[in-house]
Amino acid sequence: xxxxxxxxxxxxxxxxxxxxxxxxxxxxxxxxxxxxxxxxxxxxxxxxxxxxxxxxxxxxxxxxxxxxxxxxxxxxxxxxxxxxxxxxxxxxxxxxxxxxxxxxxxxxxxx
Amino acid sequence: xxxxxxxxxxxxxxxxxxxxxxxxxxxxxxxxxxxxxxxxxxxxxxxxxxxxxxxxxxxxxxxxxxxxxxxxxxxxxxxxxxxxxxxxxxxxxxxxxxxxxxxxxxxxxxxxxx
Numbered sequence: 102x103x104x105x106x107x108x109x110x111x112x113x114x115x116x117x118x119x120x121x122x123x124x125x126x127x128x129x130x131x132x133x134x135x136x137x138x139x140x141x142x143x144x145x146x147x148x149x150x151x152x153x154x155x156x157x158x159x160x161x162x163x164x165x166x167x168x169x170x171x172x173x174x175x176x177x178x179x180x181x182x183x184x185x186x187x188x189x190x191x192x193x194x195x196x197x198x199x200x201x202x203x204x205x206x207x208x209x210x211x212x
Numbered sequence: 213x214x215x216x217x218x219x220x221x222x223x224x225x226x227x228x229x230x231x232x233x234x235x236x237x238x239x240x241x242x243x244x245x246x247x248x249x250x251x252x253x254x255x256x257x258x259x260x261x262x263x264x265x266x267x268x269x270x271x272x273x274x275x276x277x278x279x280x281x282x283x284x285x286x287x288x289x290x291x292x293x294x295x296x297x298x299x300x301x302x303x304x305x306x307x308x309x310x311x312x313x314x315x316x317x318x319x320x321x322x323x324x325x326x
Binding site for chain 1: 245304308310312315320322
């Protein structure tokens with residue numbers, strides 16, 4: 102059974118810091134991996150989707166990497182801003198299209 | 213905007229009420245999903261529909277009854293719910309239900325059961 106774990110569960114940093122969020126999964130037979138952002142009480146905003154054949158994706162200050170063999174992904178956020186404060190969710194697409202989510206990392210960026 | 217809309221955005225209901233959640237996608241997709249997000253728990257898949265046919269029921273209690281009249285609309289009918297059913301209910305859609313198909317999420321319905 103696929104399990105997705107995100108570390109740390111919560112993170113507080115001062116504005117301007119570069120930071121890394123970690124995601125690990127137990128079954129390497131995945132199709133895609135996706136990072137989402139969720140603001141309190143809101144739905145999911147897709148940040149980056151990495152296909153299984155890719156090693157990384159970049160969008161603005163965000164860079165996500167994928168190492169299928171080791172079951173790991175990282176989301177790198179450069180020059181963090183208070184507006185980046187949210188919960189970040191990692192999810193993997195299993196065979197059959199099931200999307201398995203981690204519990205998220207709650208990020209707080211202090212001005 | 214992802215092209216997936218959900219109504220209502222907030223719903224408060226008593227345990228004896230019957231209500232429905234609605235999801236509509238404007239992306240031309242053929243697969244639609246219901247997810248549940250309870251406090252401090254990962255999102256859980258509830259149901260999957262592919263070309264209007266239910267292909268997944270993740271052991272969801274019968275007090276939740278999904279309906280997919282066409283590929284663009286998905287409903288979740290609720291009756292005799294329990295307070296522990298209070299959660300954020302998210303709808304998603306994708307081109308089809310295979311593992312290569314990215315899912316696009318709606319804004320969710322925040323449900324409170326009194």
